[in-house]
Structures are given as structure tokens and as C-alpha cells.
Amino acid sequence: MQLTTKTICQAVALALIATGAAQAEDIIKIGHVAATSGAIAHLGKDNENGARMAVEELNAKGLLIAGKKYKVVLVPEDDAADPKQATAAAQKLVDAKVLGVVGHETSGTSIPASRIYHDAGIPQISPSASNPQYTRQRYNTTFRNVANDEQLGAALARYAVQTMQVKRIAVVDDRTAYGKGLVDEFSKNVKKTGATSGAGIVATQFTNDKATDFSAILTAIKATKPDMIFFGGMDAVAGPMLRQMKQLGIPIKFMGGDGMCSDSVPRLAGEGMSDGQVICAEAGGVEPSQEKGMADFRAAYKKRYGIDVQTYAPYSYDALMTIVEAMQQAGSPDPVKYLPVLARIKHKGVTGNIAFDARGDVQDGVLTIFTFKGGKRAKLAVVK
Structure with missing residues (x-):
């Protein structure tokens, strides 16, 4: 055919x-x-x-x-x-x-x-x-x-109390499920870990995930003379908060979780962050192998x-x-x-x-604890 x-x-x-x-x-x-x-x-x-x-x-x-x-x-x-x-x-x-x-x-x-x-x-x-x-x-x-916040909060509390040996801690959360949950777990574990060392929470404040002005809560925190602020929230809020901490003369350690542990923090904080001031943990991490x-x-x-x-x-x-x-x-x-x-x-x-x-x-969730030096993240420890 x-x-x-x-x-x-x-x-x-x-x-x-x-x-x-x-x-x-x-x-x-x-x-x-x-x-x-x-x-x-x-x-x-x-x-x-x-x-x-x-x-x-x-x-x-x-x-x-x-x-x-x-x-x-x-x-x-x-x-x-x-x-x-x-x-x-x-x-x-x-x-x-x-x-x-x-x-x-x-x-x-x-x-x-x-x-x-x-x-x-x-x-x-x-x-x-x-x-x-x-x-x-x-x-x-x-x-x-x-890893979840139970693991993250516990690891950060141990690191703050046992490794950094801070005594007076102020906590701030952004009222989100993440921020409040992380601060609750951290605070609970500070109470447990700090029972013998005398470490404890001296101030509790909150903001929101779209805030830009923290002068009122930082002034209240400053009056309690803390060694460190623990923040439950994201880098977009943490950066401006660090800038205002410097303006108000609060050059203390600033700790938080994975939400503020990005490479954008130095840019968002500008001149408000000094080397080694920020300590944060990523809810994950790899061991040497x-x-x-x-x-x-x-x-x-x-x-x-x-x-x-x-x-x-x-x-x-x-x-x-x-x-x-x-x-x-x-x-x-x-x-x-x-x-x-x-x-x-x-x-x-x-x-x-x-x-x-x-x-x-x-x-077996692993966590990585970081600080920032020269505008870059620097690994401090991998923990479970």
C-alpha cells in the first residue's frame, strides 16, 4: 500500500x-x-x-x-x-x-x-x-x-551554662511557634543545667517577627544586668536587635537557634556585631567522617x-x-x-x-554550634 x-x-x-x-x-x-x-x-x-x-x-x-x-x-x-x-x-x-x-x-x-x-x-x-x-x-x-527544639534548646542551654559559664540570662522570643518554642525549651534546660552553678533567667521579654524597634525591651533587659541575651526568632529580627544593643551600650553575648544562624546575620547586624559575640546552633550538622x-x-x-x-x-x-x-x-x-x-x-x-x-x-539528631568571625560563620562544636 x-x-x-x-x-x-x-x-x-x-x-x-x-x-x-x-x-x-x-x-x-x-x-x-x-x-x-x-x-x-x-x-x-x-x-x-x-x-x-x-x-x-x-x-x-x-x-x-x-x-x-x-x-x-x-x-x-x-x-x-x-x-x-x-x-x-x-x-x-x-x-x-x-x-x-x-x-x-x-x-x-x-x-x-x-x-x-x-x-x-x-x-x-x-x-x-x-x-x-x-x-x-x-x-x-x-x-x-x-533536630527538634527539645534537642536544640537543651544543647544551647548546656553550652551557655557549662562551656560559656554565663550566670545571668535574658530571654526574648518573637511569639512565633518556632521562637516561643525554642525559648521555652532553652529556659527549661537552663533551670535544670544551672541548678548547681547558679545560672538562671533574669529577664523575659517578647517582640514579634516583623518588629524593628527594640529599645523598650532592651532598656528593661539592661537594667537586670545580664551576661547574655538568648533570642528565639529569625535573622531578619536578630540583626537589627544587635545594632540597637550596641547603640544602648549592651555589648554582651547574644545566643539563638537556627533561625538566626545564617550567613546573612553579619550583613543585617552591620556594625552592631563583634567577633565572637553571637553564638547560634543549626539544627543539623555533620560529624568528621x-x-x-x-x-x-x-x-x-x-x-x-x-x-x-x-x-x-x-x-x-x-x-x-x-x-x-x-x-x-x-x-x-x-x-x-x-x-x-x-x-x-x-x-x-x-x-x-x-x-x-x-x-x-x-x-540521633546532630546540632552544630557556630559563632561569627570576620563576617563569616565559624564552627565551634558538633553536639548531640
């Missing part, structure tokens, strides 16, 4: 349609949510960059699950660190039929969003939410691959984006890679099939070995 030009064109068109349909079936959508607008957008974008690096690497190598090739597509959403916007973003991802979620960035957004993912049966790994309540909801879809993997990731990140890692990009990268490994081990990207595998996964990531306990918390 002689084929006409019209017949050939029709055959080609049908083949292209069939190919397109096959490709659509072979796509795995994974959501990512963080604050990519607002005061902490630099941290949210850092998280998103880490997840995007994982996607690019998987697609460059070619992802096979049960012998079938898949393309991973990242579906990013911005929650602006706002709980209401976070739930709206979560519902958008559910409607988009994502098969897993990396995020959210903050505890205040991760906690309300987690119910939506649970109701839809979609696994979620937060690479940065540290409030214990996030996993205490007992949702089987909820995981995190960083794993340092090369982290160093290689940081170098690859800088080559890809032209900037240094802020804080949690490596944890976002590992969260996405952990989800995909669970899919591979289950032989399916279907959440119903890979979720039980994710719960018992043992993933070797750039941030260390990742496995979860019964609540979804990372097992």
Missing part, C-alpha cells in the same frame, strides 16, 4: 500525541514550600535551591523506579512564613497531585499545613521546622530531617547559584532525595506504597545518615 503524505503526517501526529501522553504519565511532581517572599525570603529561597539541586541531579542521571524511567518536576509554592498562606499553598499542592512535599520552612507554617497533607495521604518532610508539636500530632505522613560530603555540596551549590549556602539547602536536598529513595525501594511513586518504606528508610545523605523514629523525628 502506498502511503500518502497526509497519511504519514497523521501517523506522526498520533505518535507525538502518544509520546506526550507517555511522558505525562512518567512525571513525578514533588512540592516545595517556603517563604520566598518577605523578611526571610533569603532563607526560603535557600531551601528551594537545595530541593531544586536534587531534582536537577536526579533528572541528569535518569531516575528509574521498577525499571521505568521518570522525570521529577519541582512544584514550588511561597507561604511567606504565614500560617494562612501556608494552608492555601498546601491545598494547591494537593490539587496539583504532588506525590511528596519538601517543606514547609518554619514551624508556624509546617504545623497547620501538615494536616492537609495527612488528609490527602501525601508524605511531607520538613528540612527546617523544629517545634516538637510538628511531629507530636502523630500524623504518619509527617517527618523532619533536622561526613564533612567531605557536606563540603562537596556547598561547593556545588556555589557553582550552581553563585552564592553560599545560607542554612538549610543541604537538608532540603536530602529531604527530596530521601523521598525518591523511598519510592525506588517501594518500586512505586504512589504515596500509599512508598510511605511505609519512608517510615523505615535509612538514607545516606550529605547531612548524615537519615532515619526516622516512630513520630517522624530524625533519629
